[in-house]
Every structure is written in C-alpha cells, then in structure tokens.
Amino acid sequence: MFARLLEVTGYKDLPRRQAAAARARKPRGFGIACYVESSGVAPSRMAAALGARVGFFEAATVRVQQDGSVQALLGTHNHGQGHATTFAQIIASRLGVPMASIEIIEGDTDQVPYGSGTFGSRSIAVGGSALDRAAMKVVDKGRRIAAHLLETSTGDIAFADGVFTVAGTDRRVTLREIARVAHNPTDYPAEELGLQDNAVYDPPNFAWSNGAHACEVEVDTDTGEIHILNYWGVDDVGTVINPMIVEGQILGGIAQGLGQAVREHCFYDPESGQLLSGSFMDYAIPRAKDMPAVFSELDESQPCTHNPLGAKGCGEAGSIGAPTAIVGAVLDALRPLGVTDIEMPLTPQRVWQAIRAAKR
Secondary structure (H helix, E strand, C coil), X not given: CHHHHHHHCCXXXXXXXXXXXXXXXXXXXXXXXXXEEEECCCCHHHHHHCCCCXXXXXXXXXXXXXXXXXXXXXXXXXXXXXXXXXXHHHHHHHHCCCHHHEXXXXXXXCCCCCCCCCXXXXXXXXXXXXXXXXXXXXXXXXXXXXXXXXXCCHHHEEEECXXXXXXXXXXXXXXXXXXXXXXXXXXXXXXCCCEEEEEEECCCCCEEEEEEEEEEEEECCXXXXXXXXXXXXXXXXXXXXXXXXXXXXXXXXXXXXXXXHHCCCCCECCCCCCEXXXXXXXXXXXXXXXXXXXXXXXXXXXXXXXXXXXXXXXXXXXXHHHHHHHHXXXXXXXXXXXXXCCCCCCCXXXXXXXXXXXXX
C-alpha cells in the first residue's frame, strides 16, 4: 500500500512541485501517515482477561416469513453508517432474496436479548459475521426441507440464488416455497415451526485494518493560512461489502481528522473554567470549503482471515491518518524556515506565531 500511495501522489515529482512553490514564495510540504488499527473489539476471552464481566460477542437472528420476506435482528445499532443497506446485502447474497424484501432490526431490546452495541468498528466484522452464520443455518434447515419435498438426501441438495435444486437435475424448489412449508407442520412435521435460526459470533482475534495516507499543503507565511491542495488514502479494510458506504466513512473520518489538525479546539475561561466553545456556533468544525479533493482507494488483497466475511473495520481510518499527514505536511513546508513543531490545532495564528518565532 505504501508503494501504491507514492505512485498515486506523484511523489517522484514532488521536488519539482516544491521548487516551483518556493519560487512563488508559497512553501509547499508533503506529509505521510501509516497506521494499523485494531477493529472488531476484543473477543470474550480477552475481555475476561481484562476483567470485563461480559464478552463482546454478537448475536443475530434471521427469520424467513411465509411470503419469502426476511427479518434480521441484531444487537448492533446504526448511527448513520448505513447498516440497513450493508446487512441487507449480506442476507441478499446468502439467501438470494431481493433487498427490498429484507427488514433489519437493530438494538431493540424487546426483540433482541443479546448484543454489545456498535463501537470500535465492530458492526460488520462481528455483527455481520453473526448475521452471516445465522443466514447459513437457515439455508441448512431449508436444505433439509427441500430434501424432504424433493425426495432425496440432504447431501444432494444444492442452493444458489434463492433456489434449492437436486444436483445434476432440473428438480427445484424456491426459498419462498420452503418458507411456506416450514410454517405448516402438516407439510413438514420433523422440525420446529418456521424458517429461522440464531447465531453468535465471538471473534478469536481482532481484525487489523491498516493503510497509508498522504497530504500536500501550501502555507501562506504572511498570514499563517494553510491551503490543503490534495489528500490521498490507500486503505486495507478487508472485504468491502458496500464500496460507497466504506468510502463515505473514510471521507468522514478524514474530515474529522482535518478538523482536529487545523481547526477544532476547546476553549475554557482561565478564571472560571467555563467552557467557551460550548456549541457548534463557537466550535470551529471544518466546513465544505476546508475539505480538499480526496483520492481514496481500497485494497482488498488481504481479507481478515478469521471471520467469515473477511471484513475489517473502516470507521476510524480517516481520523487516524489525517492529523499526522496534515501536520507532517505543514512542518515539512516550514522546515526550511526553522519551524520544527506546532501544537494542534494548526490555526493561522499558531502557524504565524511559529514562523515569527523561528525567524527571531
């Protein structure tokens, strides 16, 4: 990934770009940040070793209704990450059901008795893996019912795209037909009523996301203003279920990291301790004009080896890489002037003061 990052940033051409900027009296700098992030949270055995009273496993239920629609219940919770879409994609790929026929229910304690919630980039790696297991257990039950209906052995039943078939023949039965039979004990009395199953996933280890980010800036030495020219990120978040949602989370993380690096700061009154930046009207969150053009690329060549989806977390990737890459780029630009350190956030005032102090 590091080699790919240098390629997409045109790193070999950087000296020429910096020389041209220097002639225009606009110091240009380049910063790189490489990260490794633990995601999926500690498995229960690790949690126990740390003294936690409960593990961080996740449970899921998949239920196929008589009309062929599907309900999925999980202990995770969505706060804007697009879970309803991503979880539905997992079910659709396993059961061959249209996404419009899938309902995702999360965090409802009346219906979901177990769950650790959403935090630490665990929803897909842990919750999605539990969902995947539950869906495959539903397929296994459906295969047994299909064998009964098609008068063959379970081992002869294949399943793909929502259809059970007898291998090597044209004899078939759909998942919807299986669901109808499963809800009628007179048609198939051998098992519990309904076509549903539960699964728990307790990961044997963390899922390790990693990546390399870079940023190129110009600094106005008269005002201390930072101009972020370009930003690049190459991230390994394992198997990507929905590229648009993953890219959105990475871009959101970069925006948060940018805010931390150059804008956001909590101010307190030195006499009373009263928080002065107590609302977003007073707190310098980044605006649209502050965001640079971002090149984002996902590397799926190294899926997670111990969960069935191969997924790793992506939620914090941008917020880890951006502060270091941006601050590094600013310090690189100001290095010829003798500036070696600036405390975040790198506001124009702080940058201007650092330049003046170095000149003195």
